[in-house]
Amino acid sequence: MAREKKHRSRGRRSPLAAAALIGAGLLITGGVYAGATAAFAATDQSTVTAQVSVDEGEKLFVANCATCHGFDLEGTENGPSLYGVGELATEFQLATGRMPLQMQGPQAPQKQPQFTDEQIRSMAAYVQSVAPGPTYPDERILDGGGDVAHGAELFRINCAMCHNVAAAGGALTEGKYAPPLMETSELHIYAAMVTGPQNMPVFGDMNLSAEDKRDIISALVFQQNAVEVGGLTLGSLGPVSEGLFVWIFGIGILIGATVWITAKSN
Structure with missing residues (x-):
């Protein structure tokens, strides 16, 4: 008697396969929708974001800066006018914590900023909209890819004395x-x-061109990342700190050794 061959029925699928297929379809559809929505928002709201930032910057300025600089940036007896200052100087003063000023003194010290980056950019945009001035440079100026040797020479000539x-x-x-x-x-x-904040002079393009500034920045970035091969730098303050170190520790060690030798001999 011939044995019956059992054939697997074709066209019949597991219930899990259908569920997986539906889930994959939902994921793909959701991903496409999310990507399209993000692209639309980025292109459609670019101008609105700039305007919202200026409006927010005005509110922050009135609440935190107008007491000294005036509601129209005209200045008061407690603070200078901001006409012509621009967004670059505003960002610098706020991001380094020099403003708002903590107290009157010979110089505004650098401290922890009181605002977020977004708030600082918003206030800078507001100042730029009311009293235009120097603005942010091209990214190439800040890329650190300039002539380091030339930048170091320019720094020694123009900046090292201070x-x-x-x-x-x-x-x-x-x-x-x-x-x-x-x-x-x-x-x-x-x-x-x-x-030119505080006591620093302004270096316009007639003094230092954009390429010169790029070279100086590149030289300083190189120096910031350089490995100190000469041992303890002592603050890199030159012969004063080095001489003080020798007098305190060097001669102190000699005196201690002399006292120890004398005590042993006695």
């Missing part, structure tokens, strides 16, 4: 000082050269 040849900062007259630059961002180095 900031120290190692960019470690230095003291000025009447309680003022040039801050260290070893942790300063590329944008803020550029902003300082263009806007």
Whole structure:
């Protein structure tokens, strides 16, 4: 008697396969919809975002800055006018924490900023809309790809007398000082050269071209990332700190050794 051959029925699928197929379809549809929505929002609301930022910046300015600088940026007896300051200087002062000013003194110290990056950009955009001035540079100026050797030479000629040849900062007259630059961002180095905050002079394009500024920034970025091969830098302040170190520790060790030898002999 011949054995019956059992054939698997064709066209019959597991219930799990149908569920998987439906789930995959829903995922694909949802992904396509989300991508299309994001693209539409990015293209359709670009101009609205800029306007909203300016409006938000005006509210923040009125609440935090108008007391000293005036509601129309005209200045008061407590603060200078901001006409012609622009967004670059505004971003620099707020992002470095120098503004709002904590107290009157010889110089506004750098401290932790009181606003988020978005709020700072919004206030800078508002100032730029009312009193246009220096604006953000092209990204190429801040890329650190300039001539490092030329930038270091320009820094020694134009900046080292205040900031120290190692960019470690230095003291000025009447309680003022040039801050260290070893942790300063590329944008803020550029902003300082263009806007001249505190006691720093303004370096326009007639003094230092855009390429010169790029080279100086590149030299400072290189110095910030360089590995110290000479041992302890002692603040890179030159012979004063080095001499003090030798007097305190070097001669102190010699005196201690002399006392120890004398005590042993007795």
